[in-house]
Amino acid sequence: MSELLVGDLYRFQDLLSREEADTVARVRDFLAAEVIPIANDHWARAEFPFQLIKGYAGLGLAGKTYSNLCSGWLALEMAHADASMATFYGVHSGLAMGSIETCGSPEQQERWLPRMTTFDQIGAFALTEPTGGSDVAAGLHTTARRDGDHWVLNGEKRWIGNATFADLIVVWARDEQDNQVKGFVVGKDNPGYTATKIENKIALRIVQNADITLTGCVVPESDRLQNARTFKDTAKILRRTRSGVAWQAVGVMLAAYEIALEYAKQREQFGRPIGKFQLVQDLLVRMLGNVTGSLGMCVRLAQLQDAGEFRDEHSALAKAYTTTRMREVVGWARELLAGNGIVLDYDIGRFVADAEALYSYEGTREINSLIVGRAVTGLSAFV
Template sequence: MSATSNPATEQVRLYGVCDYYDAESLLTVDERKVLGRLRAFLDEQARPLLADHWERGEFPTELAQPLIDLDLMEPAELTGRGDDGGDAGAGRIPARGIYQGFRIFELARTDASLATWYTSQAGLFRTAIRVGASAEQQQEWMPKVIDFSLKGVFSLTEPESGSDIAGGLATTARREGEGWVIDGAKRWIGGAASADVLAVFARDVADGQVKAFLVDRQAQGVTLEKIHRKTSLRMMQNAHITLDGVRVPESMRLHNVNSFRDVAAMLRAMRSDVAWIATGVQAGAFEAALRYVTERQQFGRPLGSFQLVQEKLARMLGNVTSALSLVVRLTEQQAKGIYRDQDSALAKMQTSLLMRETVALAREVVGGNGITLETDVARFHADAEAIYSYEGTHEINALIVGRALTGESAFTR
């Protein structure tokens, strides 16, 4: 405490050492209270279940409704002006971007699958509606997205196209009468089995442009298969989706999606969420490693007293601090309405690189016990590999940044 601090107004920090430069101070008192409510839920109800469910490759479905009931997306007690274009519903003012970032950070520092599950609704699906739906559609759907009465997933990636989805998207949409017929397949769609609708992106056979549709998960012609044998994000249920002659009414087409340019606008916004996840994962790994080395004894001394261990701890803290500073600044820019491809791409690229090193260092300092689930480190170490690749690989994001720097596109044609 500094000499000028007032003990009466001093607040207990949520993030402590993993937020070394106190980015948390940008949060309001009410925002900290909501995040504290989330912290208590994660520590008391979620954390005890994670190792067993991760090992079995099953999502802890018993946590879903309690997590929804926490009212985290647009908490009633938060009245700050946000950047979501007033999509919070009647009488609700959107929560601020910094709070939304720390909400992701808090989830990810506990578990990457929990963060991915929640942001599939609060980030990906919500962004699809916010960017792609008409004003009338938003008025109808957005309140249901916020309270989870309409659950959806973002269905873009395909079996044969990931990084090249802009040109390689093969799922087709054909206008037929008053509706559309969709044929194709999607892959790696997290949370699809528990969704009400799938936000499916398909190429219009008439004009070759990409359109988007909300497809009923139980519609005739929709088949979901769980992807097995994953070694990363094991709790997250990813699906392979087949669409065979699926009929969708025109009213369920997202009317503001008429080319891949509109899809790119969604990705531009969503990559910042993934950067927050990458930051939270390395914070969780760092904290787990720090706990271990302060408790573990070797050669009659705490493991944390050794020079080489302390050097690795310092590097991990440097990585977490750098990543958190990066995502906070990006979020501040986006809150001002500044959304640039290269900004979110740089954040996703760099935080993922730092995450990869941080979880590896955490694994090193925990030693042999670092490959067991008891210390939490192994879970973060394995899950980081999925985060490193999804929402744009390192190479794709680097080329987006490189294009902005040089004015030259290095993407293959």
């Protein structure tokens, strides 16, 4: 069994099988050796560490089936090291590969997934638009028009992770004929497709987000995801990846708590470590309470998924709750480090900034709250 994380007070990791725990330990060792040492430097320069792609491929995780508990814990570990690289992996293996696994035909799965599994082809997922985020289900403006055995796509996408270098981009567009949302796999060299890096971000700076423009972009019918017929099919993918973001939020919380705890033991004021002061201990305990409650929620969520009893409101509540608690924890950790909390040297500044992106993507707190509210009252408050 791998060593427990410092913040896993209730020993949730013990719920993993020995094989799963060994996989987690192998990933944790890779992240500690390869990702953590370079994260601050690449974050500061807003550059992606392409040299790490072979390492991620070597982990052999993409395309492999694990229990939802193990998959969640792996997402936690990746965010515990760096939220940007966790996002890179989640976009590729969760959103892009997940779209093809869920909505692609057997032939399409055989054509694309093997090379994505080995990271020889990198994927992206293009749903969000410049004028539509939370209302994307009804407000999707990118269009698809059938023209013989091809489709012509026109529109714009925004905040598309990996899109500056991805080989395959899953683009969601509204069919002009039946007004339904459909999915298309667009190659980076497709005529009419352009991706421009979004600059000046203050969060997830390693992630290469892009603005995408589709101008008369021609896609063959064979590259339309054959089982993506309405937005309900898109939602199946988002339901699964939304729970992954909840696990990522716990990973960020754990990292912030561990940084703050170690700092409290080492930093001295008034002739003693600040960890001996009651107010500091109280702050650490509040942080640990948030971590433990959020981790327990994610564990139960994974158990429901594994049991086949998983519903939209389960992942929506987990995403809304854990990211809110995460925001509190990284803020308290920054507070505990005082001025040292705003420089990258102590890592916490990176986690504070990146938490803001996790708080918003894969559904804002408000939207997820309405999903849960609809489930518990039986009444929809959506406009």
